[in-house]
Amino acid sequence: MGRLLFSAIASLDGYTADSEGTFGWAAPDEEVHAFINDRERETGTALYGRRMYETMRVWQELPGPDDPPVIADYARIWRDTDKVVFSSTLDAVTTPRTRLEPVFDPVAVRSLVDDSSADVSIGGPTLAAAALRAGLVDEVSLFVVPVSVGGGTPALPRATFLRLDLVEERTFTSSVVLLRYRVSGSAR
Template identity: 30%
Template sequence: MAKLLYSATMSLDGYIAGPDGDMSWMTPYLGPDPLVDDLVSEVGTVLAGNRTFRGDDPYRDTPAEGQAFGGAWSGPQVVLTHHRPSVPWPGVTFAGDLPTAVALAKEAAGEKYVNVLGADVARQCLAAGVLDEILVCIAPVLLGAGTRLYDQEEGTPVKLERIRSAEVPHSSDLWFRVLR
């Protein structure tokens, strides 16, 4: 059965997007990363929030713009949104609630990962007890503001167990299992 994995590149001070969803800060830190490169073949589907799906792109103005993992991955996507577009998007299913989105994404992923993209969707998955793993690629930069990797008003700790880690010239990768 598919596992849900939240993956993101994060600044050292905890931001996955800059102010107003700016992702251009990430561009210098994208590049070969054996851990991420291996993950790409294990992703069966992407589950993203509407802001992530329609948001800024670190690959803007390149041939890989608009493609997950810079074009290294293609496949079905599920977008969690209350604002479904009037025109269908090829390969994209829109779901109005988390349980439906997760079920559709798991079905599409088969035995592979559902790659969760977007801080809000990841937070909702954690709260619902359906997120299995978290992969964070920490870029050597301080942003000072933006969208945090994880933000929860109640501040309830989420216990994690490190599965693996890796160092590459442009980031430090940390992979965790969510403990329940």
């Protein structure tokens, strides 16, 4: 039985993208990227909403000739992972090992996770918010970048109560801090 894991790179004030929708400030250095690669290597399936899928599908074409080994490693991991995209606006997906679902069905997602022999990741704060509200997420990991962006897309859903238990913290050389929590109380 797998677990449903939500990870996000967020600003210190809790945003995954700033008020202009940019997230260049969140680009991980090689140490953080290698750590994320090792975690993602254990994932069997990744769940995405449309916007996150459109952002992530570039990994199908990477690495470029000047990219460091950590980029090539993540590209291999991404290509080897099954993907489910939840979107009512996409007509088709353009990457292998990817299927399109028109709606996010919490019962079907719970079944997918329960039937999985590996962990399942959920990418993007909008889709993760739906899964958190449905009580599906087992763990939340935030890679907190030492910047404050003042607004934008929140990493965690607003107006949603979550009870979280800290299970890991780590500070990287770049001052990025990993905070990993087990979700111990249902959303309300």
